[in-house]
Amino acid sequence: MRLEVAGEADVLVVGGGPSGIPAALASARSGADVLLVERDASVGGEAARFLPFGSFHTDTGEQVVAGIAQEIVDELVARGGSAGHLEMEGGWGARIVPFDPEALKSVAQDMLRDAGVRLLLGSLAVGVIMNRRTLRGVAIANKGGIQLCLAKVVIDATGDADVASYAGVAFEKGEPGIGAMQPGTLMFRIAGVDEEGVSRCFPPLAPVYGPKLGSGRSGRLHYAGDFKAWRRELEEEGFPFSPELRFWATSIRDGELFVNAARVRDVDSTDPVSLTESEIAGRELVNRICAFLRRHVDGFQDSYLSETATHVGIRESRRIRGEYILTASDVLTGRSFEDGIARGAYGIDIHDGKTDGGWSFQKIAEGRGYYEIPYRCLLPQTTENLLVTGRCISVTREALGSTRIMSTCMALGEAAGVAGALASQGGQGVAAIDTSGLRRRLGMAD
Numbered sequence: 001m002r003l004e005v006a007g008e009a010d011v012l013v014v015g016g017g018p019s020g021i022p023a024a025l026a027s028a029r030s031g032a033d034v035l036l037v038e039r040d041a042s043v044g045g046e047a048a049r050f051l052p053f054g055s056f057h058t059d060t061g062e063q064v065v066a067g068i069a070q071e072i073v074d075e076l077v078a079r080g081g082s083a084g085h086l087e088m089e090g091g092w093g094a095r096i097v098p099f100d101p102e103a104l105k106s107v108a109q110d111m112l113r114d115a116g117v118r119l120l121l122g123s124l125a126v127g128v129i130m131n132r133r134t135l136r137g138v139a140i141a142n143k144g145g146i147q148l149c150l151a152k153v154v155i156d157a158t159g160d161a162d163v164a165s166y167a168g169v170a171f172e173k174g175e176p177g178i179g180a181m182q183p184g185t186l187m188f189r190i191a192g193v194d195e196e197g198v199s200r201c202f203p204p205l206a207p208v209y210g211p212k213l214g215s216g217r218s219g220r221l222h223y224a225g226d227f228k229a230w231r232r233e234l235e236e237e238g239f240p241f242s243p244e245l246r247f248w249a250t251s252i253r254d255g256e257l258f259v260n261a262a263r264v265r266d267v268d269s270t271d272p273v274s275l276t277e278s279e280i281a282g283r284e285l286v287n288r289i290c291a292f293l294r295r296h297v298d299g300f301q302d303s304y305l306s307e308t309a310t311h312v313g314i315r316e317s318r319r320i321r322g323e324y325i326l327t328a329s330d331v332l333t334g335r336s337f338e339d340g341i342a343r344g345a346y347g348i349d350i351h352d353g354k355t356d357g358g359w360s361f362q363k364i365a366e367g368r369g370y371y372e373i374p375y376r377c378l379l380p381q382t383t384e385n386l387l388v389t390g391r392c393i394s395v396t397r398e399a400l401g402s403t404r405i406m407s408t409c410m411a412l413g414e415a416a417g418v419a420g421a422l423a424s425q426g427g428q429g430v431a432a433i434d435t436s437g438l439r440r441r442l443g444m445a446d
Contacts, residue, residue, distance in 0.1 A: 003139070003146055003147065003148050004144070004145075004147050004148070005137075005147070005148045005149075005150060006120060006123075006140065006142075006144065006147035006148060006149050007035045007118065007120065007149050007150070008035075008149075008150045008151065009032075009033050009034055009035035009118070009149070009150075009151045009152075010027075010032040010033045010034065010151065010152050010153065010420075010421070010424040010425070011024075011027040011032045011033070011034045011035075011151060011152070011153045011154075011155060011417070011420040011421060011424055012034075012035050012037065012137075012138060012149050012150075012151035012153070012154045012155070013027070013034060013035070013036045013037070013155045013157055013417070013420075014037050014125050014138055014154065014155065014156055014157060014158055014162070014163050015037075015038065015039075015045065015156070015157035015158040015159060015390070016036055016037075016038030016040070016043035016044070016045060016108075016119075016121075016157075017043075017044065017045020017046050017047060017157065017159060017390065017409075018045055018046060018047045018390065018406040018409045018410050018413065019157045019159075019389045019390030019391075019409040019410065019412055019413035019416070020036065020038070020043075020045065020155070020157030020389075020390070020413060021036075021043055021044075021045075021047075021068075021072075021108045021111075021112065021410075021413065022067070022068040022069065022410045022411075022413035022414040022417060023155050023157055023389055023413035023414065023416045023417035023420070024036040024112055024115075024117045024417060025068050025111060025112060025115050025117065025414070025417065026068060026413070026414045026415075026416075026417025026418045026421070027117075027155075027417040027418070027420050027421040028112075028115040028116050028117045028417075028421075029115055030417070030418050030421035030422070030425075030441075031421060031425065032420065032421035032424050032425065033116075034115075034116070034117045034118065035117075035118045035120060035149060035151065036112065036117050036118065036119050036120070037120045037123045037125065037138070037140055037149060038119070038120070038121050038122075038123065039122070039123060039124040039125075040121065040122070040310065041121055041122055042105045042109070042121065043105065043108045043109055043112065043119070043121075044101065044104050044105045044108055045159070046159070046313055046314075046406065047101070047104055047108075047406055048101040048102075048104055048105050049101065049187050049309035049310065049311070049313055050101060050187040050188070050189060050250075050258035050259075050260075050309055051187060051258075051260065051313070051406065052096040052097055052098045052099065052222075052250050052258075053069075053073065053096065053097035053099065053406055053407055054094060054095065054096040054097065054346070054405065054406075054407060055094065055095075055344070055345045055346035055405050055407045055408070056069065056070070056073075056085060056095065056097070056345070056407050057085070057094075057095050057345060058345045058364075058368065058369030058370050059093035059094065059345075059363070059369055060093070060369055061093075061095075062368065062369065062370075064343040064344070064345050064370045065342075065343060065344075065345070065407045065408065065410065065411045066443070067411065067414050067442065067443065068410065068413075068414045069407060069410035069411060069414070071111070072104070072107060072108065072111070072410070073085070073097055073099075075107045075111065076097075076099050076100075076103055076104065076107055079103055079106075079107065080103075080213060081099050081100040081102075081103025081104065081107065081213070082097055082098065082099035082100065082103070082213075082252075083098070083210045083211050083213070083221075084097060085097055086098070086208050086209070086210045086221065087208070088206050088207070088208050088222065089204070089206070089207050089208070089209070090204060090205060090206050090207060092206050094206075096208060096222065096250070098208070098210075098221050098222070098250045098251070098252045098258075099252065100213060100252055120140070120142070120149070122142050122143065123140040123141070123142040123147075124140060124141050124142070125138050125139070125140055125158065125162050125163050125166070126139050126140060126141045126146065126166075127139035127166050128163060128166040128167045129148065130167060130168070133382060133383055133384045134383070134384050134385055135154050135163075135167055135383055135384075135385055135386050136150060137149055137150040137151065138151075138154060138163055138166075151424075152385065152423075152424040152427075153385050153386075153387065153420040153421075153423050153424045153430060154385060154386050154387070155386075155387045155388075155389060155416050155417065155420050156386060156387070156388045156389070156392070157389050157390050157413060157416070158390075158392070159269075159314065159317070159390050159391045159392060160269050160270055160314070160317045160318055160391075160392060161317070161318040161319070161320050161388060161392035162270075163386070164318075164320050164380055164383075164386060164388050164392070165270075165318060167380070167382075167383055167386060168382060169320050169321070169380040169381070169382055169383060169386070169388075170320070170321040170380075170381065170382070171318040171319060171320045171321060171392075172318070172319050172321065172397075173268075173270070173317060173318050173319070174316065174317075174397070175397060176397065180353050180354075181267070181268065181315075181316040181317065181353060182315040182316040182350065182351045182352075182353055183263045183264055183265045183266075183267065183315070183351055183352075183353050184263070184264045184267040184269070184278055184282070184312040184313055184314050184315060185260055185261075185262060185263050185264065185282075185312065185313045185315075186262045186264060186279075186282030186283065186285070186286055186308055186309055186312045186313070187258060187259065187260055187262075187308070187309040187313055188258075188259050188262065188286045188290075188305060188307065188308045188309065189256065189257070189258055189259070189305075189306045189307040189308075190256070190257050190259055190290060190293070190300075190303050190304070190305055190306065191255060191256045191303065191304060191306040192255060192302045192303040192304050193251075193255050193256065193257055193299055193300060193303045194255070194298075194299040194300075194301070194302070195219065195220060195251065195254070195255065195299060196299065197297075197298035197299025197300070197301075198223060198257075198297075198298070198299035198300070199220055199223075199299075200298055200299070201225075201229070201297050201298050201299060202223045202224065202225040202247065203225070204220075205224045205225060206222060206224045207220055207222055207223075207224075208220070208221045208222035208250075209221060212251070212252065212253055212254050213252045213253050214253055214254070215253075215254055217254065219251070219254065220251065221250055221251050221252065222248075222249070222250050222251070223247070223248070223249040223250075223251070223257070224246075224247070224248050224249075225246075225247050226243065226244055226245060226246050226247060226357060227241070227242075227243045227244070227245050227247065228243040228244065230243065230292075230296055230297070231243040233292075233295075233296050234292075237292070239288060239292060240285065240288060241263075241285065241288070241289070241356050242355070242356040242357065243357075244355065244356050244357025244358075245261060245263065245356040245357055246260075246261065246263075246356075246357050246359065247259070247260075247261045248260040248261065249261075256306075259289075261289055262282050262285045262286045262289060263285075263351070263356060264278045264281050264282045264285070264312055265353050265354070266278075266353065267312060267314070268317070269312075269314040269317045270317055270318060275312070278312045279311070279312055282308075282312045283308055286305065286308055287305065290303070290304075290305045314391075315351060315404060316391075316397070316400060316404070317391070317392065318392050319392055319393070319394065319395055319396075319397070319400060320380050320388050320392060320393065320394050321380075321381060321394060322376055322377050322378065322379050322380055322381065322388070322393065322394025323376035323377075323379045323381060323394070323431070324374050324376035324377055324394060325377070325394050325395060325396060326373060326374070326377050326393075326394065326395040326396065326399045326403065327395075327396050327398070327399055328348060328362075328396060328398035328399050330371055330399065331344070331347070331348060331364065331371050331398075331399050331402045331403075332347070332348065332362060332363075332364055332365055332366065332371075333364075333365075333366045333367060333371070334364055334366050334367020334368055334369065334370060334371045335367070335371050335372065336367075336371075336372045337372050337373075337374040338374075338435070338436075339374045339375040339376060339435040339438075339439070340372030340373060340374055340375075340439065340444060341372075341373065341374070341375045341378075341412075341415035341419075341435070341438060341439060341442055341444060342372070342373045342408060342411035342412045342414075342415050342442075342444075343370045343371065343372055343373070343408075343411060343444075344370060344371055344372075344373065344402055344403060344405065344407075344408040344411075345364065345369060345370040345407075346402050346405045346407075346408065347361055347362050347363040347364050347401075347402060348360075348361065348362040348398055348399070348401040348402050349361050349401045349402065349405075350398070350401045371402075372444075373393070373403065373408075373412065375415070375419065375435050375438065376394070377393045377394040377395060378393055378394075378412070378415070378416055378419070378430075379394075379430060379431050384429040384430070384431075385423065385429060385430055386430070387416045387419060387420055387430050388416075389409070389412045389413050389415075389416035390409045390412060390413065391403070391404045391409060393412065414442065415438070415442055418438060418441050418442060419433055419438055422434075422437075422438065
């Protein structure tokens with residue numbers, strides 16, 4: 001089979017999700033010729049699967065994630081796709097950004113095209129071409145067959161470190177010793193909801209209030225709870241989830257909820273068989289949850305499932321072994337680094353893969369309420385021109401419980417994009433760039 005070159009670029013970004021979008025934008029705005037390859041038919045990734053953004057701010061209100069991430073929020077607001085940052089009440093001190101995922105797809109696509117980024121959608125990375133420590137190109141599969149994308153610098157924003165894995169980069173996956181991973185969740189949209197009834201059933205735990213899109217009417221935008229009040233009904237009907245199953249939902253429009261409840265255990269997003277089983281199990285569970293809500297929970301009597309996310313959302317998979325491994329202590333003590341290129345304000349969030357409701361959260365208890373991620377976490381030990389960004393950077397499993405959050409991934413992507421452009425323009429390896437200059441470009445310098 002003949003392999004054709006699908007494109008050449010200074011910087012190739014593989015993955016068009018929360019980290020890949022800022023990476024491509026930052027590279028292009030820094031003067032690089034950029035090609036962005038995405039497996040789906042649109043950009044957005046996990047950001048387009050019904051989850052709100054969060055943790056741009058510390059608990060005290062200091063904004064630590066800005067830059068391109070904030071530009072995206074601003075553009076969503078300008079287009080009527082979001083009300084922006086809204087405070088979570090009840091003493092949580094957090095802020096979230098509920099938004100329309102369709103608006104996000106359009107905003108991101110327009111921003112990328114305006115910056116001159118070339119897009120190649122429906123294209124999955126399936127291999128690499130290596131010359132010793134240099135990654136010459138990435139093989140992709142699409143309707144054109146197996147094609148090659150060549151670049152001076154490659155940024156792996158796949159979320160699963162797929163490109164890094166193909167390049168032979170060492171990685172860890174799951175819980176040390178046993179490989180167990182946090183469960184995935186299939187997000188879904190449910191419509192025809194009477195929100196007054198829902199509010200009576202799910203008391204104001206971590207509520208968020210703001211304007212509903214379209215109507216402008218002020219209402220509740222965030223719900224949180226579990227199914228313990230319906231323990232008897234669950235037992236009588238033999239449902240495949242326990243009363244401890246957590247129910248989180250955001251509402252951007254009247255009568256409509258984006259629901260985070262369908263947890264899928266034992267999913268390995270690097271294994272196609274496991275992925276297939278998880279998608280099937282997730283959709284079966286979504287339908288069972290919706291049926292139970294209609295029968296037993298006030299406010300859902302006339303509701304219906306209007307959409308499931310395109311994929312099960314993944315919390316955990318590969319983590320590369322980079323030049324530095326960020327630890328839980330680094331996160332919780334609010335550590336800073338000389339080569340810090342992104343900040344995170346979210347604590348350590350670990351979902352138990354053995355139960356429906358098991359979940360732990362540790363706040364950042366020291367420092368200024370945020371920590372920094374060093375550039376070295378984006379640098380694989382065995383390649384010269386590969387940067388890894390997003391969920392699969394070099395961290396421990398515990399630290400991943402914080403760094404995987406979309407706002408942090410957006411900050412990491414912007415840093416990777418600027419670094420990739422600097423390396424490609426300077427004809428040097430990604431480890432050789434001036435990190436103090438990179439920090440200045442990112443607004444991180446003191």
